[in-house]
Amino acid sequence: MSPSGGVCVNRKQRTLKLGTLAATIVALSAVATPAVASADTTTAIASSTVHVTVNAAAELGIVPNTALGVNTAVWDGHLLDAAIPSLLRGIGVTMLRYPGGSTSDEYNWQTNTVTGGYADPNNTFDNFMGVVQKAGAQPIITVNAGTGTPSEAAAWVQDANVTHHYGVKYWEIGNEMYGSWEAGNFANNPSGYAKEAVSFIQAMKAVDPSIKIGVDLIAPGTGEDDWNATVLSTMHSLGVLPDFAIVHWYAQNPGGETDAGLLSSTNQISTMMDTLKQQLSSYGTIPVFVTETNSVSYNPGRQSTSLVNALFLDDDMADWLESGAQNVDWWDLHNGIVTQQAGANVDPNLYGQYNYGDYGLLSNGSSDNGISEPAANTPFPTYYGYQMLAAVMVPGATMIGAGSNNDLVAVHATKLPNGAVDVMLINKDPKQAYTVDLQAEGFAAKGPAFTLFYGQGSNAVTPGKLDNLQNVTLPPYSVTDIIIPAVPGHQPQGPQFTDKTTLSTPQVKPSANETLTTTFTDTRGAVKDGTLDVEIYNPAGQLVGQQVQSGVTFTPGQSSQPITWNWTAPDSPGTYTVKAFVFSQDGTSVYAADPSAATFTVTQPDPPTISATVQLSATTVKVGTPVTITTTYTETAPTGYLNNGLLVQYAVYNNWTSSQQSNPTATLTPGQSVTETWTFTPEQAGTYTFPEGIFTSGWTQLQWINQNVTLTVTN
Numbered sequence: 001m002s003p004s005g006g007v008c009v010n011r012k013q014r015t016l017k018l019g020t021l022a023a024t025i026v027a028l029s030a031v032a033t034p035a036v037a038s039a040d041t042t043t044a045i046a047s048s049t050v051h052v053t054v055n056a057a058a059e060l061g062i063v064p065n066t067a068l069g070v071n072t073a074v075w076d077g078h079l080l081d082a083a084i085p086s087l088l089r090g091i092g093v094t095m096l097r098y099p100g101g102s103t104s105d106e107y108n109w110q111t112n113t114v115t116g117g118y119a120d121p122n123n124t125f126d127n128f129m130g131v132v133q134k135a136g137a138q139p140i141i142t143v144n145a146g147t148g149t150p151s152e153a154a155a156w157v158q159d160a161n162v163t164h165h166y167g168v169k170y171w172e173i174g175n176e177m178y179g180s181w182e183a184g185n186f187a188n189n190p191s192g193y194a195k196e197a198v199s200f201i202q203a204m205k206a207v208d209p210s211i212k213i214g215v216d217l218i219a220p221g222t223g224e225d226d227w228n229a230t231v232l233s234t235m236h237s238l239g240v241l242p243d244f245a246i247v248h249w250y251a252q253n254p255g256g257e258t259d260a261g262l263l264s265s266t267n268q269i270s271t272m273m274d275t276l277k278q279q280l281s282s283y284g285t286i287p288v289f290v291t292e293t294n295s296v297s298y299n300p301g302r303q304s305t306s307l308v309n310a311l312f313l314d315d316d317m318a319d320w321l322e323s324g325a326q327n328v329d330w331w332d333l334h335n336g337i338v339t340q341q342a343g344a345n346v347d348p349n350l351y352g353q354y355n356y357g358d359y360g361l362l363s364n365g366s367s368d369n370g371i372s373e374p375a376a377n378t379p380f381p382t383y384y385g386y387q388m389l390a391a392v393m394v395p396g397a398t399m400i401g402a403g404s405n406n407d408l409v410a411v412h413a414t415k416l417p418n419g420a421v422d423v424m425l426i427n428k429d430p431k432q433a434y435t436v437d438l439q440a441e442g443f444a445a446k447g448p449a450f451t452l453f454y455g456q457g458s459n460a461v462t463p464g465k466l467d468n469l470q471n472v473t474l475p476p477y478s479v480t481d482i483i484i485p486a487v488p489g490h491q492p493q494g495p496q497f498t499d500k501t502t503l504s505t506p507q508v509k510p511s512a513n514e515t516l517t518t519t520f521t522d523t524r525g526a527v528k529d530g531t532l533d534v535e536i537y538n539p540a541g542q543l544v545g546q547q548v549q550s551g552v553t554f555t556p557g558q559s560s561q562p563i564t565w566n567w568t569a570p571d572s573p574g575t576y577t578v579k580a581f582v583f584s585q586d587g588t589s590v591y592a593a594d595p596s597a598a599t600f601t602v603t604q605p606d607p608p609t610i611s612a613t614v615q616l617s618a619t620t621v622k623v624g625t626p627v628t629i630t631t632t633y634t635e636t637a638p639t640g641y642l643n644n645g646l647l648v649q650y651a652v653y654n655n656w657t658s659s660q661q662s663n664p665t666a667t668l669t670p671g672q673s674v675t676e677t678w679t680f681t682p683e684q685a686g687t688y689t690f691p692e693g694i695f696t697s698g699w700t701q702l703q704w705i706n707q708n709v710t711l712t713v714t715n
Helices: 009-017 084-089 101-106 125-135 150-163 190-207 227-237 259-281 307-322 381-392
Strands: 045-062 068-071 095-098 138-143 170-173 212-216 244-252 288-296 327-330 398-404 409-415 421-427 432-441 449-455 462-466 472-474 478-484 497-503 513-522 527-537 543-554 563-568 574-583 590-602 610-616 620-622 627-635 642-653 656-668 673-680 686-689 692-695 701-705 710-714
Touching: 045 409, 045 421, 045 527, 045 543, 045 574, 045 590, 068 288, 068 381, 084 125, 095 125, 095 327, 125 138, 125 150, 138 150, 138 288, 150 170, 150 190, 170 190, 190 212, 190 227, 212 227, 227 259, 244 259, 244 307, 259 288, 259 307, 259 574, 288 307, 307 327, 307 381, 307 409, 307 421, 307 478, 381 409, 381 421, 381 449, 381 478, 398 421, 398 543, 421 432, 421 472, 472 478, 497 574, 497 590, 513 527, 513 543, 513 574, 513 590, 527 563, 527 590, 543 563, 610 692, 610 701, 627 642, 627 656, 627 692, 642 673, 656 673
Parallel strands: 045 432, 068 095, 068 327, 095 138, 138 170, 170 212, 212 244, 244 288, 288 327, 620 710
Antiparallel strands: 045 398, 398 409, 409 421, 421 478, 432 472, 449 462, 449 478, 497 513, 513 563, 527 543, 527 574, 574 590, 610 627, 627 673, 642 656, 642 686, 642 692, 686 710, 692 701
């Protein structure tokens, strides 16, 4: 695998076997969990101001009823607990995925058994559907493409939709079939998987042509570069295309977790999604489903059970949805305890209370090495993070433009079906509180506003009321939802202005300047004291640049003075969109809204300028024997290349990846070298390679260096 994400589900699966929003506020669950506080208690320093813009006229898309999902599994002994449906309803879950990750490719739905694994005898498909119906959700089913057959999958469709009339609409052909850890082993054989997928689709749709079927693709930049292209082109040549594309994304690999790194990793989503859309564009409109995501690819540590992971969940899932994904499924409902002895990272520098990891939204009450979780179905912080997200991402709501001038404060916003505007503000700073200067555009606020809060010391999501939108404080490490009732603004019928935006270049390199010039022309009636607004949005639909000119008066036919500004491109490649607006002076009336005034591309970074050498303490060892890896990075460019970047050493075995984030703030000047060491313990026999990844601090890949150094591991 390549950097910036993990898909080592063989390890993850081993761990697994161990174990309505009616008006303006989401219903709150009565279940509480002990407060999760940092082991290293900190005190907030003096507040500073963050400028936040929310533009209800910048519509990004409608939140689909498939948006918010959770993974479930046949091995989960608490899946059928009586409390589960209400717990799921309480956080707004609309999709439940079954039968559970890698287990799917060894699961026989007819006998409720797993080849070489475990299925709870009570977790039959029919009983799972009982949970789905009680929770008011809909299922997404992963059929067995590993040890199963097309006829077996077709029989499942027959049973679900013909015999029992469940109306199961969404189906997947296998789980992560690009991985060597999956039964059936299509790793390095994308054309083979494509042909198999076509056979499954044809058999299943012969039973029910109305169903939608997805196939496994790889999140760009996290795996084989040719998998997606080969799968899509092969299926196209056979006359069958998927109804949706499936990707999974885990932000980190175990051992290299940092809280700041996790919370900034969401910067990658815009580039991944932009690239994926380009890959799919040749084949028409194919929606994207992200059917697994979490903070770390396997062996979850204390970060997974901390508030930090709840903040990550909110930003992660919201970013995928705003960038166009139709579904995002968190991994998972219940999972199980993972202690340090089992590979969990319990580094005290990681924020959190628990010295163990667990992927679950809810505890399953398991114990290991003398450590026990809270009672089964006790929510972890991610449960409450999910609840905060669901209050914003309500099915039928319109996602709207939002952004802040501080990278540590993430903003997401929607216009709810009842007309209210809901703003989610995430403070990623562990120590600094911020005061929000909220600029509302395209709607008129009607107070008071309602609030939801979850943060340090919280036992549950707390509702509140806010009388002054200009006096919002975000405590450190917290998420705040502000539900703002809105009164209708003046909305003229038809366009009242035209606009024209010109760019200095259609392509700009990271950190380079793009010059934008926008001119507005009044086509209809006089406007006094208007506000001209030009905004830039990244591929994930986030507001990342804005230029405003206020106090402008127009007569019919009059044009504005050009608004010209130099904007410094970020380091996240992809397609950026310029949106242009004319508002009344107070921002409540929209005289013009152009959602696509212009587009331009931020290109990939310059070619490599860093070399690396790798030395191993041994070249042949047995499984379980530690090996010391010594890597020297040298800057070879005539000018400085890496400034506060990331140096990541990888160990790769047949698509299985482990990593060590060696230096999270590396800076190199021309000719300078830095040496890093890592003790790596191989857990499988085979041949390992050791490439390096060079990243910006926001986890944009700058360089990928492949080495000829190999390690042979024997049993």
